[in-house]
Amino acid sequence: xxxxxxxxxxxxxxxxxxxxxxxxxxxxxxxxxxxxxxxxxxxxxxxxx
Amino acid sequence: xxxxxxxxxxxxxxxxxxxxxxxxxxxxxxxxxxxxxxxxxxxxxxxxxxxxxxxxxxxxxxxxxxxxxxxxxxxxxxxxxxxxxxxxxxxxxxxxxxxxxxxxxxxxxxxxxxxxxxxxxxxxxxxxxxxxxxxxxxxxxxxxxxxxxxxxxxxxxxxxxxxxxxxxxxxxxxxxxxxxxxxxxxxxxxxxxxxxxxxxxxxxxxxxxxxxxxxxxxxxxxxxxxxxxxxxxxxxxxxxxxxxxxxxxx
Numbered sequence: 001x002x003x004x005x006x007x008x009x010x011x012x013x014x015x016x017x018x019x020x021x022x023x024x025x026x027x028x029x030x031x032x033x034x035x036x037x038x039x040x041x042x043x044x045x046x047x048x049x
Numbered sequence: 050x051x052x053x054x055x056x057x058x059x060x061x062x063x064x065x066x067x068x069x070x071x072x073x074x075x076x077x078x079x080x081x082x083x084x085x086x087x088x089x090x091x092x093x094x095x096x097x098x099x100x101x102x103x104x105x106x107x108x109x110x111x112x113x114x115x116x117x118x119x120x121x122x123x124x125x126x127x128x129x130x131x132x133x134x135x136x137x138x139x140x141x142x143x144x145x146x147x148x149x150x151x152x153x154x155x156x157x158x159x160x161x162x163x164x165x166x167x168x169x170x171x172x173x174x175x176x177x178x179x180x181x182x183x184x185x186x187x188x189x190x191x192x193x194x195x196x197x198x199x200x201x202x203x204x205x206x207x208x209x210x211x212x213x214x215x216x217x218x219x220x221x222x223x224x225x226x227x228x229x230x231x232x233x234x235x236x237x238x239x240x241x242x243x244x245x246x247x248x249x250x251x252x253x254x255x256x257x258x259x260x261x262x263x264x265x266x267x268x269x270x271x272x273x274x275x276x277x278x279x280x281x282x283x284x285x286x287x288x289x290x291x292x293x294x295x296x297x298x299x
Contacts, residue, residue: 047063
């Protein structure tokens with residue numbers, strides 16, 4: 001069994017800054033895009049699985 | 050928004066195919082995935098159990114599948130990750146309205162009432178959905194949890210087994226302790242509580258009937274009602290565009 005509580009940023013921590021290209025090829029800044037809103041950040045395996 | 054290690058063109062095609070309008074972030078090489086501490090190193094060994102080409106790019110540097118809920122201040126307020134890379138929860142699980150799917154059934158005629166609802170009206174294979182039982186207990190009453198005093202019926206909630214469906218109960222902790230006539234303490238539920246049940250349908254099997262059976266005996270400090278059985282049924286529908294496996298001929 002994997003200790004999933006230790007996977008990635010912990011509850012209570014600020015989610016790190018992330019800037020990556022989105023599906024349109026444009027850079028997207030995670031926190032700027034949120035603009036103060038609650039967000040779901042989903043991490044997944046390849047969409048081409 | 051979502052994050053994977055796919056290139057932009059793969060994500061663009063995926064978004065167009067499934068009508069996805071939220072951002073899909075491309076992390077080719079899993080650099081950010083690794084920086085976030087999300088690299089699923091154990092998966093590489095696990096892939097040896099499957100008939101796949103483990104050296105294919107889609108199986109390289111795979112992240113743990115899961116979801117973060119980021120609050121309005123940018124702080125992680127919740128996170129959900131699964132042990133198996135195929136299992137993940139639906140978005141409606143997180144939006145978390147008990148009747149998010151608009152489907153609920155109610156039962157009970159005495160001091161205990163039960164409402165059963167689904168997080169989603171339809172399922173996709175390996176997606177973890179939630180069945181939520183909301184139990185209301187009339188003021189002045191309690192329902193024994195397990196173990197109950199001799200001769201008393203403890204609160205039980207069971208879902209009938211269904212082929213290809215995994216059911217995972219999150220039994221809520223009793224809120225109180227009460228005593229029998231000899232003064233011995235027993236755990237009990239009072240007022241109201243929720244009983245969440247995780248459901249995973251392994252493959253497309255068409256509509257899935259979820260039949261719940263509740264056993265309860267409500268008591269006051271001085272008298273107990275007869276035990277009551279409450280049966281409730283919800284149907285979890287397969288997605289319309291995926292036909293049931295094994296149906297028809299090709």
